[in-house]
Amino acid sequence: MLNLKFIQDNPELVVExxxxxxxxxxxxxxxxxxxxxxxxxxxxxxxxxKAEMNKISKEIGxxxxxxxxxxxxxxxxxxxxxxxxxxxxxxxxxxIEEKVYELQVLLxxxxxxxxxxxxxxxxxxxxxxxxxxxxxxxxxxxxxxLAAKYNLIDFELGVKLTGAGFPVYRGKGAQLxxxxxxxxxxxxxxxxxxxxxxxxAVNEASGxxxxxxxxKEGQMYHITEDNLYLIPTAxxxxxxxxRDVILDAKDLPYKNTAYSACFRREAxxxxxxxxxxxxxxxFDKVEIVQIAHPDxxxxxxxxxxxxxxxxxxxxxxxxxxxxxCGGDISFASALTFDFEVFSAAQEKWLEVSSVSNFESxxxxxxxxRFREEGVKKPQIAHTLNGSxxxxxxxVAALLENYQTPEGIxxxxxxxxxxxxxxxS
RNA sequence: GGAGAGAUGGCAGAGUGGUCGAAUGCGGCGGUCUUGAAAACCGUUGUACCGCGAGGUACCGGGGGUUCGAAUCCCUCUCUCUCCGCCA
Numbered sequence: 462m463l464n465l466k467f468i469q470d471n472p473e474l475v476v477e478x479x480x481x482x483x484x485x486x487x488x489x490x491x492x493x494x495x496x497x498x499x500x501x502x503x504x505x506x507x508x509x510x511k512a513e514m515n516k517i518s519k520e521i522g523x524x525x526x527x528x529x530x531x532x533x534x535x536x537x538x539x540x541x542x543x544x545x546x547x548x549x550x551x552x553x554x555x556x557i558e559e560k561v562y563e564l565q566v567l568l569x570x571x572x573x574x575x576x577x578x579x580x581x582x583x584x585x586x587x588x589x590x591x592x593x594x595x596x597x598x599x600x601x602x603x604x605x606x607l608a609a610k611y612n613l614i615d616f617e618l619g620v621k622l623t624g625a626g627f628p629v630y631r632g633k634g635a636q637l638x639x640x641x642x643x644x645x646x647x648x649x650x651x652x653x654x655x656x657x658x659x660x661x662a663v664n665e666a667s668g669x670x671x672x673x674x675x676x677k678e679g680q681m682y683h684i685t686e687d688n689l690y691l692i693p694t695a696x697x698x699x700x701x702x703x704r705d706v707i708l709d710a711k712d713l714p715y716k717n718t719a720y721s722a723c724f725r726r727e728a729x730x731x732x733x734x735x736x737x738x739x740x741x742x743x744f745d746k747v748e749i750v751q752i753a754h755p756d757x758x759x760x761x762x763x764x765x766x767x768x769x770x771x772x773x774x775x776x777x778x779x780x781x782x783x784x785x786c787g788g789d790i791s792f793a794s795a796l797t798f799d800f801e802v803f804s805a806a807q808e809k810w811l812e813v814s815s816v817s818n819f820e821s822x823x824x825x826x827x828x829x830r831f832r833e834e835g836v837k838k839p840q841i842a843h844t845l846n847g848s849x850x851x852x853x854x855x856v857a858a859l860l861e862n863y864q865t866p867e868g869i870x871x872x873x874x875x876x877x878x879x880x881x882x883x884x885s
Numbered sequence: 886g887g888a889g890a891g892a893u894g895g896c897a898g899a900g901u902g903g904u905c906g907a908a909u910g911c912g913g914c915g916g917u918c919u920u921g922a923a924a925a926c927c928g929u930u931g932u933a934c935c936g937c938g939a940g941g942u943a944c945c946g947g948g949g950g951u952u953c954g955a956a957u958c959c960c961u962c963u964c965u966c967u968c969c970g971c972c973a
Contacts, residue, residue: 504935508942515942518954522903525953537953544953707895707932828932839932 462825463568468493478571481787493564500557507550514543570822572787573796579786592779594803595862601806604857605737611884626742633884640878641852642720645747649718652768654749657719659698662689667701670827672793682724691724695748696846703752707839708831715752738853745852751845758843762818765847766798769814772850775874778858779803795820806861811854816847
């Protein structure tokens with residue numbers, strides 16, 4: 462959510478910058494400014510009416526204490542009209558405030574100046590590509606066939622237990638998952654991230670804080686009985702740790718990492734790239750989150766990108782880093798780098814991480830602030846997060862890229878975590 | 886699932902109709918003292934919004950009501966805690 466004062470003070474800038482997100486904000490912004498001006502005027506009137514009311518009430522109290530009942534009762538008569546006015550002011554004010562808010566949440570975050578112009582994923586800028594695309598044998602199998610061949614993942618069994626998109630990992634498949642999680646968490650700890658084990662369900666306030674509610678309500682599993690939502694990413698509970706808090710500037714940045722299962726309904730995406738592990742309703746992910754000083758957040762974004770790059774590089778997967786264009790970047794993000802690994806048998810790039818700086822967009826909603834030494838007024842902090850990493854597509858690429866006639870090799874960095882170096 | 890208690894500032898905890906944005910203690914910050922520190926003492930210490938400013942308004946879990954006036958009374962919702970039962 463963009464800050465209201467900022468919109469009020471920089472209307473042209475907002476409209477101009479959002480063009481790069483292919484978003485025409487001119488009408489919304491001008492409506493916001495009109496309404497907000499009315500709102501401020503109304504508050505001035507309401508406040509002075511209230512001030513007068515408070516004053517009279519105090520006087521009445523005084524008169525009663527002095528035993529001047531008649532004067533007190535006379536004073537009461539003056540309040541009726543005031544009271545009515547205040548009621549009307551408040552009702553109008555609340556109505557306008559709600560409208561302003563409704564418009565305000567329609568505005569996406571402003572893109573960083575480095576965000577390329579573009580319509581969709583084809584316009585993303587490949588800023589780096591590393592590793593050889595493996596030349597695969599004719600007989601190379603896609604990961605879902607490898608998973609069946611070596612009894613690693615049972616998709617049909619998942620259908621029996623739950624439904625499509627809830628695979629069952631077993632044997633070395635399960636152990637590989639566990640190894641990856643541990644590897645990612647170990648790397649994050651080494652990089653100074655404090656590990657969190659968050660709840661996998663969150664309340665409405667948390668869903669709202671990170672922006673899943675109300676916009677993306679349909680993407681989350683909702684436990685209606687208790688009005689809780691299964692988390693679509695650990696970003697939600699972890700970032701909400703910092704909801705409604707004022708931090709000390711000297712403690713920034715806060716760095717957290719969390720492994721969690723993630724649940725996504727993926728409503729409306731049936732039939733598209735859903736084969737095997739490409740798109741699931743439940744998957745595992747290690748997330749990294751930082752709460753940063755606004756002056757430092759872009760340096761920190763680079764640091765997080767470097768961290769994720771280290772992970773894919775250590776796993777020996779061919780990867781590329783994309784700077785998302787205005788048409789593909791998310792609503793809440795100012796700048797996003799996606800990581801894709803090449804899945805050799807499917808012969809396509811799979812997104813395995815998305816690292817974003819949200820600047821103050823989430824913090825505004827979260828009321829996440831920090832206080833500079835000696836400065837009275839708290840400032841809005843910046844939030845950043847990234848996948849480090851999402852497991853399923855990493856597993857898909859590992860299986861496909863490391864397949865040999867003898868079996869599937871395990872990358873060296875993982876062997877201490879798996880305890881085996883080959884799946885055969 | 887049954888029974889009960891509670892929700893007040895960073896924390897603890899008073900306040901049951903007016904002078905309460907709210908006592909007191911702890912913590913934090915500044916100062917005195919000290920070679921330095923501790924102790925002691927003095928002062929200070931919430932957030933948001935409106936206003937050029939002086940200043941004003943709102944907030945004692947959320948919402949509604951009574952009243953000239955509500956942290957305080959009434960209704961309602963949510964959450965937390967304790968005990969019992971069941972259970973990982």
